[in-house]
Amino acid sequence: MTSTTPLLEIEDLHVSYLTRAAEVPAVIDFSLTVNEGETVGLVGESGCGKSTVAMAIMNYMGTNGLIKSGSIRFRGQEITTLGPEQLRVLRGNEIAMIYQEPMASLNPAMTVAQQLMEVPILHLGASKQTARASAETILSDVHIPDPERIMASYPHQISGGQQQRVVIAMALLANPSLLLLDEPTTALDVTVEAGIIKLIQEIARKYDMTQVYISHNLGLILETCSRVCVMYSGQAVEEGPVSALFGAPKHPYTHGLFNCIPLPKTDKRNAPLVPIPGQLPLPHERPTGCTYGPRCRAFETNLCDHQEIPYEYIEESNQHVRCCRWSEIKPEDLIPDKVPVANTHIGDIVLEAEDLSKHYEVESPGQVLSTILGLKEKIALKANQEINLSARHGETLAIVGESGCGKSTFAKVLLGLETSTSGDLTHDGIEIGRIGVQQREQKQLAALQIVFQNPVDTLNPSHTVGAQVGRVLKKFGVSQGKTDTHEKTLELLAKVKLPDEFYYRLPRQLSGGQKQRIGIARAFAGRPSLVVADEPVSALDVSVQAAIAELLMEIQREYGTTLLLISHDLSVVRYLSDRVVVMYLGRIVESGSRDQIFEPPYHPYTEALLAAAPIADLRVKKRDIILEGNLPSPLDPPIGCPFATRCPRRIGEICDSTLPDEQIAAGGHHIACHIPLEELNQIDPVFAIEDN
Amino acid sequence: MIGVKPKILSRGFLATLINLRESPVGLIGAVIVLFWVVMAIFAPLIAPYDPLAIQTPFAKPGTAAPDGGLFLLGTDQKGRDVLSRIIWGSRTVLIYAPLATFCAYIVGIAMGLAAGYRRGWVDIFLSRMGDIILSFPVLILYIIAIQQFGRSNLNIVIAIIFASAPGIMRIVRGLTLEIREREYIAAAQVRGEPNWWVMIVEILPNARGPLIVDSCLRVGYVIITIGILGFLGLGLPPPDPEWGGMINQGRQVALMFPHMTLFPAIALSTLVLGFNLMADGLRETSLKD
Numbered sequence: 011m012t013s014t015t016p017l018l019e020i021e022d023l024h025v026s027y028l029t030r031a032a033e034v035p036a037v038i039d040f041s042l043t044v045n046e047g048e049t050v051g052l053v054g055e056s057g058c059g060k061s062t063v064a065m066a067i068m069n070y071m072g073t074n075g076l077i078k079s080g081s082i083r084f085r086g087q088e089i090t091t092l093g094p095e096q097l098r099v100l101r102g103n104e105i106a107m108i109y110q111e112p113m114a115s116l117n118p119a120m121t122v123a124q125q126l127m128e129v130p131i132l133h134l135g136a137s138k139q140t141a142r143a144s145a146e147t148i149l150s151d152v153h154i155p156d157p158e159r160i161m162a163s164y165p166h167q168i169s170g171g172q173q174q175r176v177v178i179a180m181a182l183l184a185n186p187s188l189l190l191l192d193e194p195t196t197a198l199d200v201t202v203e204a205g206i207i208k209l210i211q212e213i214a215r216k217y218d219m220t221q222v223y224i225s226h227n228l229g230l231i232l233e234t235c236s237r238v239c240v241m242y243s244g245q246a247v248e249e250g251p252v253s254a255l256f257g258a259p260k261h262p263y264t265h266g267l268f269n270c271i272p273l274p275k276t277d278k279r280n281a282p283l284v285p286i287p288g289q290l291p292l293p294h295e296r297p298t299g300c301t302y303g304p305r306c307r308a309f310e311t312n313l314c315d316h317q318e319i320p321y322e323y324i325e326e327s328n329q330h331v332r333c334c335r336w337s338e339i340k341p342e343d344l345i346p347d348k349v350p351v352a353n354t355h356i357g358d359i360v361l362e363a364e365d366l367s368k369h370y371e372v373e374s375p376g377q378v379l380s381t382i383l384g385l386k387e388k389i390a391l392k393a394n395q396e397i398n399l400s401a402r403h404g405e406t407l408a409i410v411g412e413s414g415c416g417k418s419t420f421a422k423v424l425l426g427l428e429t430s431t432s433g434d435l436t437h438d439g440i441e442i443g444r445i446g447v448q449q450r451e452q453k454q455l456a457a458l459q460i461v462f463q464n465p466v467d468t469l470n471p472s473h474t475v476g477a478q479v480g481r482v483l484k485k486f487g488v489s490q491g492k493t494d495t496h497e498k499t500l501e502l503l504a505k506v507k508l509p510d511e512f513y514y515r516l517p518r519q520l521s522g523g524q525k526q527r528i529g530i531a532r533a534f535a536g537r538p539s540l541v542v543a544d545e546p547v548s549a550l551d552v553s554v555q556a557a558i559a560e561l562l563m564e565i566q567r568e569y570g571t572t573l574l575l576i577s578h579d580l581s582v583v584r585y586l587s588d589r590v591v592v593m594y595l596g597r598i599v600e601s602g603s604r605d606q607i608f609e610p611p612y613h614p615y616t617e618a619l620l621a622a623a624p625i626a627d628l629r630v631k632k633r634d635i636i637l638e639g640n641l642p643s644p645l646d647p648p649i650g651c652p653f654a655t656r657c658p659r660r661i662g663e664i665c666d667s668t669l670p671d672e673q674i675a676a677g678g679h680h681i682a683c684h685i686p687l688e689e690l691n692q693i694d695p696v697f698a699i700e701d702n
Numbered sequence: 703m704i705g706v707k708p709k710i711l712s713r714g715f716l717a718t719l720i721n722l723r724e725s726p727v728g729l730i731g732a733v734i735v736l737f738w739v740v741m742a743i744f745a746p747l748i749a750p751y752d753p754l755a756i757q758t759p760f761a762k763p764g765t766a767a768p769d770g771g772l773f774l775l776g777t778d779q780k781g782r783d784v785l786s787r788i789i790w791g792s793r794t795v796l797i798y799a800p801l802a803t804f805c806a807y808i809v810g811i812a813m814g815l816a817a818g819y820r821r822g823w824v825d826i827f828l829s830r831m832g833d834i835i836l837s838f839p840v841l842i843l844y845i846i847a848i849q850q851f852g853r854s855n856l857n858i859v860i861a862i863i864f865a866s867a868p869g870i871m872r873i874v875r876g877l878t879l880e881i882r883e884r885e886y887i888a889a890a891q892v893r894g895e896p897n898w899w900v901m902i903v904e905i906l907p908n909a910r911g912p913l914i915v916d917s918c919l920r921v922g923y924v925i926i927t928i929g930i931l932g933f934l935g936l937g938l939p940p941p942d943p944e945w946g947g948m949i950n951q952g953r954q955v956a957l958m959f960p961h962m963t964l965f966p967a968i969a970l971s972t973l974v975l976g977f978n979l980m981a982d983g984l985r986e987t988s989l990k991d
């Protein structure tokens with residue numbers, strides 16, 4: 011084979027889905043060339059067609075997908091016209107794909123060994139023994155500890171990170187030349203994600219494998235890829251080497267994306283995020299000319315909306331861009347004038363937790379007989395242990411940690427959905443931890459509200475927006491009578507920047523961001539003094555995230571509300587919060603002001619979290635810290651420091667045997683670690699920002 | 703490249719029925735059901751004779767009637783016009799089957815919501831009760847109940863509620879268990895809504911889809927049940943014409959005069975088929991959006 015033939019060439023690809031009502035054009039005019047050994051990133055928001063492109067490369071379009079026109083050539087061979095038998099050889103042997111949900115990619119009824127061995131047996135015609143041998147080798151290649159045990163396990167018996175490693179191993183087994191990764195880490199925790207990313211990089215080098223990496227996360231793309239292609243509304247709008255695209259983006263949409271991400275240089279007071287106005291056009295409502303036109307701040311009538319915009323090649327930076335004004339646009343033009351923001355007044359303590367613990371009683375897995383007789387032993391799951399924290403009026407307090415750290419349990423106790431086991435939790439000086447929601451007074455209920463994570467689930471699909479917001483107003487006595495409720499609901503809708511006609515809409519007629527706005531309106535309807543924001547933006551697209559984050563802060567400032575931000579996303583936390591609490595396995599390991607948390611001295615866990623979160627900024631240089639092992643079971647937590655089992659800075663026996671005391675550094679910064687503060691102070695920052 | 707805007711199917715009870723136009727199978731079912739509904743409503747206008755009037759016994763279909771008309775489907779042993787009895791019989795079945803199903807739904811929904819939402823001992827108690835009832839052969843249950851309490855319209859409805867409610871409870875409980883974990887339920891709890899509000903306003907409307915489909919199927923089963931009871935002589939008391947009873951009466955002479963059993967049986971099965979097809983159609987359209 012000559013090196014001049016690219017591995018994969020996609021030219022003028024058009025893909026449509028045929029639905030009952032109409033043909034939905036998902037990809038319109040997409041071209042991309044992938045050379046051997048390259049890792050190309052495909053970025054875009056949901057609905058932009060990036061997964062459809064991946065499916066088209068596999069020629070696996072489902073029953074209603076259709077490649078309308080264009081060509082996909084793999085090693086010069088056209089694959090859009092291949093028959094099923096030829097496709098079967100191509101998939102697996104030449105092209106393999108890794109999906110987002112590892113649990114959904116593995117067959118729950120087969121052991122890992124069976125599933126892995128199937129690949130060489132089917133694709134390479136290997137014997138059982140050789141298949142088993144190669145399965146074992148590949149498992150150690152993806153750094154799975156104790157491959158013997160994993161091979162004999164069923165998928166549900168191993169952790170999410172290990173599942174994804176098995177999926178990667180399975181894709182590698184037939185030694186494909188092209189690997190398609192569709193959001194391979196989105197379902198995983200940050201520290202686990204970091205491990206998988208490192209593995210993917212390593213595989214690319216070791217096997218010299220070409221990869222197409224699909225993600226909505228620009229930070230991950232920067233860490234893994236050499237070239238990026240940005241998609242918008244079914245088209246490629248910009249493409250180029252990572253250094254060029256991240257250093258000097260050309261397309262206004264790419265600029266917009268970068269302005270939406272809470273990078274280290276952003277600041278909620280001085281350098282706020284710039285949301286992209288409007289929303290992605292529906293496939294059947296795409297405007298003529300530039301598809302991004304209606305949302306673009308550099309839009310010019312009669313130029314941008316006139317004709318189809320050509321995909322221009324820029325020689326000097328080896329970039330493609332689909333914008334007719336790219337050479338004239340300056341980055342500053344794309345940012346609206348800054349409105350100075352008043353500093354919020356941070357007042358008295360509103361919420362205080364003292365030695366708060368919440369234990370759940372769970373049944374230990376018993377023998378069959380004792381299960382039937384209901385004689386199972388009860389053991390305590392310690393979801394929250396001795397939590398000490400306080401939040402002030404008007405402040406944003408973030409609780410950070412990975413899944414299973416107990417941050418949501420704390421919120422449940424606070425809201426009264428659960429009651430505490432021991433310790434105190436006071437709101438405005440009144441104990442609330444032991445009072446369930448049914449026993450709370452109306453004033454207390456109104457004072458503590460929540461914004462949920464999942465926009466799909468946050469609104470009742472059966473009732474109109476107006477009815478749901480109005481109910482809260484009536485319930486908390488903010489409005490009296492029908493007309494008053496109607497008016498006040500409209501006021502609230504205006505506050506979350508939605509027009510009056512949304513009053514009569516049903517949730518399914520709204521986009522994710524709009525639902526989240528209604529969720530915010532509902533939470534603030536009763537004039538709460540404290541609002542829990544449980545991952546308020548993590549399920550949203552990047553451009554919508556920025557708008558929701560800004561809205562949340564705007565309303566917070568107006569009402570002087572305390573915001574309790576629960577998140578695993580450190581960049582969001584850094585941007586939004588004033589103070590931060592880091593939790594691990596039900597305990598607080600570090601707490602302090604935002605700057606104290608993001609700069610040394612760190613708790614080793616915070617350090618690992620910071621190192622794990624990818625940052626989409628070329629100027630940020632980060633250290634690599636990959637945590638080994640899994641989160642210990644909360645049913646059987648370590649006796650000593652909860653983090654001791656995975657800690658890269660473990661100092662010895664004392665970590666396993668003794669619970670560390672909180673050390674108090676300057677300015678009320680607490681760290682629960684055995685390593686002396688002086689030593690922690692010596693640690694270098696996890697990332698450094700280089701100035702140009 | 704601009705396509706057509708996809709049609710959005712509307713929801714709500716009436717809208718669910720309107721959506722049936724999207725499914726040919728459901729549409730056929732709805733037409734059959736509608737046919738019988740029209741028969742039932744306009745029975746006095748459509749039926750050629752009084753269903754209780756005694757005329758020529760054992761007339762075969764197509765025989766001329768004394769008044770110069772035609773016994774289109776013949777007459778029975780007592781000389782009553784079969785066609786008229788079938789038409790009037792649709793009235794009986796279309797009153798009692800939906801009524802019994804509706805009442806069974808009220809009971810089943812109340813039990814299912816309580817069991818699924820409250821959990822704990824309420825759930826254990828209601829579920830075990832339901833299991834006990836469901837573990838009896840239904841028919842024997844009916845026979846015992848009706849023999850014990852007598853043959854009356856009310857008792858038949860009560861017996862059907864008793865036998866159907868546990869099944870409905872199971873469906874509602876399952877749906878409730880799933881819906882109660884949604885965030886909008888937590889939102890309602892956090893604003894201190896009482897339990898009945900959460901169950902009826904927040905949960906129930908979202909369980910609507912599967913329940914509408916199931917109710918349609920269930921009406922069909924209840925029609926069969928009423929038919930069986932009538933056939934066994936435990937049905938709605940005479941003299942109102944009733945399909946199961948007609949089949950039973952014609953049974954003894956079925957070889958000689960098949961029309962006495964055949965036509966009411968066809969009527970019964972078309973109506974049940976209609977409801978089943980409609981349920982299929984409703985399921986299909988509810989899956990589409």
